[in-house]
Amino acid sequence: MSAFATWQYCGEPGEGQKAALVQFSNGKLQNSENVNFSLYKSKDTTNPRKKFRRILAAETDRLSYVGNNFGSGALKCNHLCRYFVGVLNNDSGQMEIYDAELFNMQPVFSDDLKDNETTLGNQAKSYRDQVDFCIEAFGTTKQKRALSSRRMNKVGSETLNIAVAKAAENIIDEKGVTALINDAAQDDLQDESAYLPPCHADGVKPEEIYKFEDLLSPEEYEALQIPSEVLKNVTSEEIVKMMEENSYCPFVIEALKNLPLNEKSRDHKARCLWFLNILIKFRSQNVIRKKNSLGPDVPHIINTKLLKNFTSLTYSNGSLRNLISDSMKAKITAYVIALALHINDFQTDLTMLQRDMKLTEKRIIEIAKAMRLKISKKKLSLESGGEEDHKMGILSIPLPALPRRKRT
Structure with missing residues (x-):
C-alpha cells in the first residue's frame, strides 16, 4: 500500500522564519554532533536593508566558522533563488515546508582574529578617549553615569585577566612547561591531519x-x-x-x-x-x-x-x-x-x-x-x-x- 504526504507551508518571506542551510568551504564535517551553532540577528528592525541581516557562527573542536547573508562574503544565490526545507511528520503524513537560506561557512583562524582585534583596538583607542573627554566636560548626567559604569566594568575585566593569568601560572607550575608544549604540538598535528x-x-x-x-x-x-x-x-x-x-x-x-x-x-x-x-x-x-x-x-x-x-x-x-x-x-x-x-x-x-x-x-x-x-x-x-x-x-x-x- 503506497503512502501519501501533504505539504503544509509554514513561512512567508519576510517573517524571519527561515531555516539555515550551511556548507563548509574547506571540507566536510566528520561528526555534525560536535558543532555548536549560534545565529545573530540585526537589531535594526526599521531599516529595510539591515533588518534581515544574519550572522551564523559555528564552533567545532578544531576550528571556528562564520557565515553571513550580507556583504562580500554572502552567497548571491540567496537573492536569485528561493530555498525550502521540508520536515515530514510520519504520524500525520504532513510535510511542513519552511523558507531556507544558504550560509557559506568560512574558517576563522585565531591569528587573523588577533591581528584584526589589535588593529581595531589601536584605531578606536584615541577616538574613545576623545569621546570620554567630551562626556566628562559637556555630557549629560545620564551619559556621565554610563561612562562611570563602563569604566567600572573595565576594572572588573582587568581583575578577571589577572585571575586568569594567576590560574595559568598555577597550571604551568603543576604540569610543567615541557608537557604543555608537547600538548600544544599534538594539537597542531591534529589540525594538520585534517x-x-x-x-x-x-x-x-x-x-x-x-x-x-x-x-x-x-x-x-x-x-x-x-x-x-x-x-x-x-x-x-x-x-x-x-x-x-x-x-x-x-x-x-x-x-x-x-x-x-x-x-x-x-x-x-x-x-x-x-x-x-x-x-x-x-x-x-x-x-x-x-x-x-x-x-x-x-x-x-x-x-x-x-x-x-x-x-x-x-x-x-x-x-x-x-x-x-x-x-x-x-x-x-x-x-x-x-x-x-x-x-x-x-x-x-x-x-x-x-x-x-x-x-x-x-x-x-x-x-x-x-x-x-x-x-x-x-x-x-x-x-x-x-x-x-x-x-x-x-x-x-x-x-x-x-x-x-x-x-x-
Missing part, C-alpha cells in the same frame, strides 16, 4: 596504515579500468612518445618501464598510475571552471571525487567556481604520496614527486614526515653517466614518532 589521508596507526602491516580503500573506493577503482588500458598495454615506443609529448609525468613514465608481467598486478598498477597522473594534473590548477577540465576521458565518478574532496566552492563574478587553495594542494600532495607508496611497495621517490608537482624539497619532506614516513637518501644513475641524490620516503612498522613543530 588534510592527510586517514592514518590507521595501529596497523600491523604497511598496507594497513594508509588503506587503499581510503584513497580509492571500489566503485572509483572499477571506473579506472577503461582509461587505464592505454597504460596497461603500453609499448616501449609509446613510452618514448609519452616522454616527447610530456603527456604523463616522469614519475609515471619511470614506473611504466617496470610494469609487472602478471596480468592482475599489471592492471592494478596501471590503474593506480593513471589516477596518480590525474591527481598531479589536477593539482597544477588553481580554479576549476568546468567539471571536465581534465578532458572527456576522465570518468564522471572520478571528476566528482576530485571536486568534492580537493576543492572548495566559491562565488566570483556572477558564477560558482571550485577553488584549489594552498591547503587543498597540500592535501592532494599527501594523497599522491600515499598512492605512490602503494605503487612502489611502500617506499617512493619523493624527489621525483616533488619535481612533478613543482614543490620545494622542504615542503614535500614536511608533508612526508607528517605522514610518519622515514626519510632516507638514495643515489640514482643519470643517463649522462653521473649520479644524483634522491630523497626516499619509506613507510615501515613501527611508525616513527610524530614530528614536533617548532613554535614561534
